[in-house]
Amino acid sequence: MSFKAALGFFASLAITALLSVNAARAEPVKLVGFGDSLMAGYQLPATDAFPVKLEKALREKGYEVEIANAGVSGDTSSGGLARLDWSIPEGTQGVILELGANDALRGIPPEQTEKNLDAMLTRLKERGIAVLLAGMLAPPNMGPDYGERFNGIYRRMAEKHGAALYPFFLDGVVTKANLQLDDGMHPNSEGVDVMVATMLPAAEAFIKSIPAKE
Template sequence: MLLPVATMAQTPPRPLKLVAFGDSLSAGYGLPGSAAFPAVLEQALRQKGVQVEISNAGVSGDTASGGLERLDWSVPDGTDGVILELGANDALRGIDPATTEKALDAIVTRLKARNIPVLLAGMYAPRNLGTDYTGRFDAMFPRLAQAHGLVLYPFFLDGIAGDRALNQADLLHPTPEGVRVIVQRILPTVERFLATLPAKS
């Protein structure tokens, strides 16, 4: 007598769906798509056994207010988490930090209302803007993270800012190697963020 054989294969868990929502630093300005931050981060996480898909919702030149305007169609339903990387262009344009903070706060509030957790990637203002501006700008990311209970990565360009070997000729956008450094540095924070996400069936 033959024993019954299970015919139903186990359904593998679906990948986590993340959105990198940002400006040119997420979009991968001057780089092929495979070398942009979302793709390199996805590859690094998959090498660690994390089943994840990271959508690139970066728009070059975008400010925090611009991000707010396109938020709803840039972050689709079913998104498990967002890496929010905006603010660099606000500083480059000298936009009042209060305006930037209000827009970032609104983005986080709307995502939380949709039950989409947020990892906040911070930015530092260029030092040539003066101590008053830089102090106000730099402080808003920790303040937002504390107010909303977010995982914070303090400085997205940590390890590459100002390094000619890791940036393109404009000294603003990373080279492929610069992106790899960003990913290497932010990876532990992303893993900590993923550990806070609700379990998916």
């Protein structure tokens, strides 16, 4: 083989390898939004649910991503733990984990909530699935003692398991009636837009931290 032919051959191999790498990275990152009614999109059209709107926002920023909605209205951390394994399919690369709001509303001991989140994070880590933990705050009517015990759960769990942390899922919405449904608890469509815009930088950083499939 002549030098020119050999050079062409190896150049062709390099281009093929580069195209293969780019094709592999072009595969969508598969995420699951796992949570309660705040994730599910309570009383909203399916297209207005948080995972759907976050996926759209990320795609508009140039990210190839698919986000499945595994939110169940009324779910507690115990309910989430019970359904975790079958709700998170094989091939999932990352989970946005949002649970605990209903625990606080029902006055479930924060220690139980923490135990359940700990178990979920452990299982996901064992499966090699990255987690963005979406935090929650206890309602003020639960009192300062309950709030102190509950509000520190998410940071402790993120630090323990090396998970990414988004401190408060309802950031920018919780005190604004125009962004909530009439129940004063759940976001309306405009509220979901605010939640998505506020979380977007954290979601981008989370996606960048997930290794590309080999």
